[in-house]
Amino acid sequence: MASDVCSLTLAELTVQLKTLGEPAYRAAQVFDWIYKKHKFSWEEMTSLPKSLREKLSAQIPFPILIQKDVRDSKDGTRKFLFQLFDGQLIETVFIPTKKRATLCISSQAGCKFGCSFCASGIGGWKRNLTTGEILGQVIWAMRVCQEADVTHIVFMGVGEPFDNYENVMRAIRLLNAPEAFQIAARRITISTCGVVPGIKRMATEDLQIELSVSLHAADDDTRSEIMPVNRKYRLNELMNTCRAYAKDTNRQVTFEYILIKDLTCTQKAADELGRLLRGWLCKINLIAYNPVTEFAYQTPCEDEIKRFKESLEKRGIIVTFRMPRGEDIAAACGQLRNA
Numbered sequence: 001m002a003s004d005v006c007s008l009t010l011a012e013l014t015v016q017l018k019t020l021g022e023p024a025y026r027a028a029q030v031f032d033w034i035y036k037k038h039k040f041s042w043e044e045m046t047s048l049p050k051s052l053r054e055k056l057s058a059q060i061p062f063p064i065l066i067q068k069d070v071r072d073s074k075d076g077t078r079k080f081l082f083q084l085f086d087g088q089l090i091e092t093v094f095i096p097t098k099k100r101a102t103l104c105i106s107s108q109a110g111c112k113f114g115c116s117f118c119a120s121g122i123g124g125w126k127r128n129l130t131t132g133e134i135l136g137q138v139i140w141a142m143r144v145c146q147e148a149d150v151t152h153i154v155f156m157g158v159g160e161p162f163d164n165y166e167n168v169m170r171a172i173r174l175l176n177a178p179e180a181f182q183i184a185a186r187r188i189t190i191s192t193c194g195v196v197p198g199i200k201r202m203a204t205e206d207l208q209i210e211l212s213v214s215l216h217a218a219d220d221d222t223r224s225e226i227m228p229v230n231r232k233y234r235l236n237e238l239m240n241t242c243r244a245y246a247k248d249t250n251r252q253v254t255f256e257y258i259l260i261k262d263l264t265c266t267q268k269a270a271d272e273l274g275r276l277l278r279g280w281l282c283k284i285n286l287i288a289y290n291p292v293t294e295f296a297y298q299t300p301c302e303d304e305i306k307r308f309k310e311s312l313e314k315r316g317i318i319v320t321f322r323m324p325r326g327e328d329i330a331a332a333c334g335q336l337r338n339a
């Protein structure tokens with residue numbers, strides 16, 4: 001299958017159009033239609049001659065994302081379910097607040113990492129998304145969610161972004177490119193479950209994007225129990241890699257930590273987490289476990305969460321608590337799946 005048009009850089013599209021006998025300015029016209037006007041088919045590009053649109057439609061396809069469902073939460077969150085060309089399903093979540101509008105996008109259909117609190121891993125891994133399928137989610141959201149511009153992108157939907165490294169990095173460069181989405185790098189966050197080689201590789205990229213690491217437990221036994229990736233990349237190796245990343249890039253790492261009643265939200269866990277992060281220039285983001293019917297975990301009560309947070313703050317750690325969004329439409333952290 002030929003590369004879809006949303007997987008191409010402006011330079012690559014220029015070359016492809018040249019081989020079809022088209023002048024260079026056509027590529028800029030196409031980019032304008034896609035990335036500024038959010039058109040998602042050749043037919044909509046009415047400044048292009050009809051014969052050219054027909055030719056391009058046959059030669060350079062658009063990625064196929066069919067909106068199968070859209071659900072609106074009472075808190076303003078909107079969840080999209082897309083079907084891809086081969087029938088695979090992915091989810092994308094639009095999260096508006098007063099100051100920003102974040103789009104949480106998927107990088108894979110399904111996930112092979114099987115974290116025990118996350119619905120995305122239940123059906124296993126199906127395949128990597130192309131760059132065009134990743135960016136198609138953004139174009140579609142910008143087209144449909146006109147009440148607020150998408151200001152921030154987080155790779156926190158279905159899949160592990162570092163398991164689809166090349167396509168994700170290409171997508172990030174297009175998100176950042178002035179001729180495409182023009183979203184500032186610091187407004188793009190890549191979130192990993194702790195794939196050490198991916199973190200090392202990203203440290204060598206010339207990109208100022210944010211790195212978020214799903215920590216979720218501060219001892220190897222608990223982490224291996226809830227995140228199988230920890231059996232391969234142990235905490236010590238992960239933390240050393242994050243430390244090197246922060247030093248080499250001069251950027252702060254954010255750690256995500258899920259609060260599960262009687263497991264990760266205990267005084268013992270808070271003490272271990274405090275010890276692990278002592279002396280770090282980092283931020284920890286606490287997330288209360290969001291219920292998934294297949295799992296028996298429970299969400300801690302407000303008092304337990306407050307005690308856990310205060311315990312970390314007493315140690316001088318910067319702590320934020322992420323309010324759950326879109327719980328009523330199963331769009332909150334850990335609730336996304338392929339259905």
Ligand code: SF4
Nearest residue numbers: 111113115118121159
């Ligand atoms: S938390 Fe991330 S890595 Fe873990 S199963 Fe869910 S999508 Fe995969």
